[in-house]
Amino acid sequence: NETINKIAAGEVIVRPISVIKELVENAIDAESTRISVAVEKGGKTSICVTDNGVGIAYNEVPLAFKRHATSKILKIEDLESIDTLGFRGEALSSISAIARVRITTKTAEEEIGSQSFFEGGTFINQRVCTYDRGTEIMVTDLFYNTPARQKHLQKDKNEEKLIRDILEKLSLSHPEISFTYSSDGREVFKTLGTGNLKDVIESLYGRDFFKGLRELDVENSPMRLRGYISDLTLTRSTREEQIFFINNRFVKNKSLSRAFEDAYEGYMMVHKHPVGIVFMDLPGRMLDVNIHPAKTEIQILNESLVSILFKQGIRDCLKAQNLVVDV
Ligand code: ADP
Ligand code: MG
Numbered sequence: 001n002e003t004i005n006k007i008a009a010g011e012v013i014v015r016p017i018s019v020i021k022e023l024v025e026n027a028i029d030a031e032s033t034r035i036s037v038a039v040e041k042g043g044k045t046s047i048c049v050t051d052n053g054v055g056i057a058y059n060e061v062p063l064a065f066k067r068h069a070t071s072k073i074l075k076i077e078d079l080e081s082i083d084t085l086g087f088r089g090e091a092l093s094s095i096s097a098i099a100r101v102r103i104t105t106k107t108a109e110e111e112i113g114s115q116s117f118f119e120g121g122t123f124i125n126q127r128v129c130t131y132d133r134g135t136e137i138m139v140t141d142l143f144y145n146t147p148a149r150q151k152h153l154q155k156d157k158n159e160e161k162l163i164r165d166i167l168e169k170l171s172l173s174h175p176e177i178s179f180t181y182s183s184d185g186r187e188v189f190k191t192l193g194t195g196n197l198k199d200v201i202e203s204l205y206g207r208d209f210f211k212g213l214r215e216l217d218v219e220n221s222p223m224r225l226r227g228y229i230s231d232l233t234l235t236r237s238t239r240e241e242q243i244f245f246i247n248n249r250f251v252k253n254k255s256l257s258r259a260f261e262d263a264y265e266g267y268m269m270v271h272k273h274p275v276g277i278v279f280m281d282l283p284g285r286m287l288d289v290n291i292h293p294a295k296t297e298i299q300i301l302n303e304s305l306v307s308i309l310f311k312q313g314i315r316d317c318l319k320a321q322n323l324v325v326d327v
Contacts, residue, residue: 012090012091012094013094013095013098014149014152015043015152015153015154015159015162016039016042016043016044016047016142016153016159016162016163017043017159017162017163017166019043019047019095019099019139019142020037020039020043020047020049020163020166020167021166021170022091022092022094022095023037023047023049023091023095023137023139024037024049024167024170025091025170026091026092027049027051027053027135028170028174028177029053029072030051030053030054030055030134030135031053031054032051032052032053032134032177033052033176033177033178033193034051034052034177034178034180034193035049035050035051035052035177035178035179035180036048036049036050036051036179036180036181036182037049037050037163037167037179037180037181037182038050038181038182038183039160039163039182039183039184040183040184040185041156041184042153042154042155042156042157042158042159042160042163042183043142043159043160043163044142044153044156044159045140045141046138046139046140047138047139047140047142048136048137048138048139049136049137050134050135050136050137051134051135051136052132052133052134053134053135054107054108054133055105055106055107055108055110055113055133055134055135056103056105056107056135057107057109057110058110058114058126058128061103061105061114061116061126062116062123062126064092065092065093065096065101065118065123066093067089067090067093068089068090068093072089093121095139096118096119096120096121097120097121098120098142098143098144098145098146098149099139099140099141099142099143099144100117100118100119100120100139100140100141100144101117101118101119101137101138101139101140102115102116102117102137102138102140103115103116103118103135103136103137103138104129104131104135104136104138105131105134105135105136106131106132106133106134107133108133112128112129112130112131113128113129113130113131113132114126114127114128114129114131115127115128115129115131120144120145160183163181163183164181164183164188167179167181167189168189168204168243169243169245169250170250171189171191171200171203171204172197172200172201172204172243172245172277173245173248173249173250173279175191175193175194175195175196175197175199175200176193176194176195177191177193178190178191178192178193179191179193189203189204190203191203191204197226197227197228197277197279198210198228201228201277209234210228211233211234212230212231212233212234212275213228213229213230213231213234213275214228214229214230214231214317214321215227215228216228216229216276216278216314216317217317218313218316218317219313220309220310220312220313220316222282222283222286222309223280223281223282223306223309223310223313224280224281225278225279225280225281225310225313225314225317226278226279226281227276227277227278227279228276228277228278229274229275229276229277229278229314229317229318230264230269230274230275230276231321231323232264232267232268232269232274232323232324234274234275235269235270235271235272235273235274235275236271236273236274236275237271237272237273238273239257239273241273241275241276241277242257242260242273242274242275242276243276243277243278244256244257244260244276244278244280245278245279245280246280246281246282246287246298246300247280247281247282247284247287248279249298251298253298253300253303255300255303255304255306255307256306256307256310258307259307259308259310259311259314260274260276260278260310260311260314261273261274262311263310263311263312263314263315263318264314264318266325266326267318267323267324267325267326268324268325268326276314278314280310282306285301286300286301286302286305286306287299287300287301288300288301
């Protein structure tokens with residue numbers, strides 16, 4: 001059983017961001033309004049995720065770390081539901097199979113909280129302790145018992161950059177949650193949790209970022225687009241600042257990037273790649289939700305249609321702005 005867990009863990013937990021993504025998604029599912037993430041050495045030494053969500057009751061902690069244990073109803077009707085699928089009850093068991101885990105938690109109904117330890121897939125012990133409502137999960141010594149996996153990790157700095165990237169995306173798609181991220185004892189960013197996308201962008205990239213952006217809010221039925229896009233002055237030599245979400249889930253998709261850039265064709269720009277933080281709403285039937293849980297990519301069923309709708313929507317927004325066209 002321990003071996004099975006280790007194999008399953010290897011499939012889904014490949015680096016620190018895999019742990020962080022799962023723990024933060026659990027915290028989001030737990031109705032938290034404040035989530036903080038602290039890592040040391042790019043997550044290799046420790047990862048700590050703290051939330052103020054519903055917590056886990058004393059008796060249910062060991063169960064939550066069992067494989068295929070989930071308290072969530074699996075409903076694959078539309079894309080929204082994919083957000084609560086997580087690892088289908090595999091995340092906590094997978095993480096505890098390849099690291100040391102300490103969980104401190106308390107529900108609103110309990111008088112007192114609990115602290116439990118897991119190591120290499122084994123439940124070590126549990127005791128009661130005082131704690132505010134919510135959950136703190138501390139993961140240390142990631143991959144201590146799977147040296148092959150450990151060898152594949154990148155330099156601390158690179159792992160840290162990946163963590164920052166994914167936390168930025170999670171923060172952007174949840175403006176209603178206040179995220180704090182610190183690395184090696186230093187606060188990297190903190191979002192306010194006001195529910196306003198603009199506030200999140202300002203917390204992440206600074207107020208000056210908006211100087212080169214225009215607000216996007218167009219409907220090209222059945223697609224709706226919201227967010228901020230480059231007004232031509234803010235362009236980059238890479239696509240790193242093209243951040244797209246479909247139904248509030250981050251997507252990395254070459255056709256969408258191409259469609260986005262095609263919309264800028266004929267405009268005067270210094271660099272090739274315009275910047276954009278774009279939230280796209282689409283009917284669930286246009287997407288495929290049957291993807292591997294470890295993947296972030298969403299399958300768009302009719303990619304060329306979606307790309308055309310996207311390009312037209314962005315183009316409409318640009319046209320309405322009277323921007324300088326190439327002659
Ligand atoms: P899944 O998210 O697919 O249900 P996980 O292994 O990620 O599976 O989590 C197992 C269970 O542990 C969840 O269903 C949930 O009941 C509980 N849980 C995990 N993290 C938290 C959290 N931060 N707050 C409250 N409950 C949690
Ligand atoms: Mg989960």
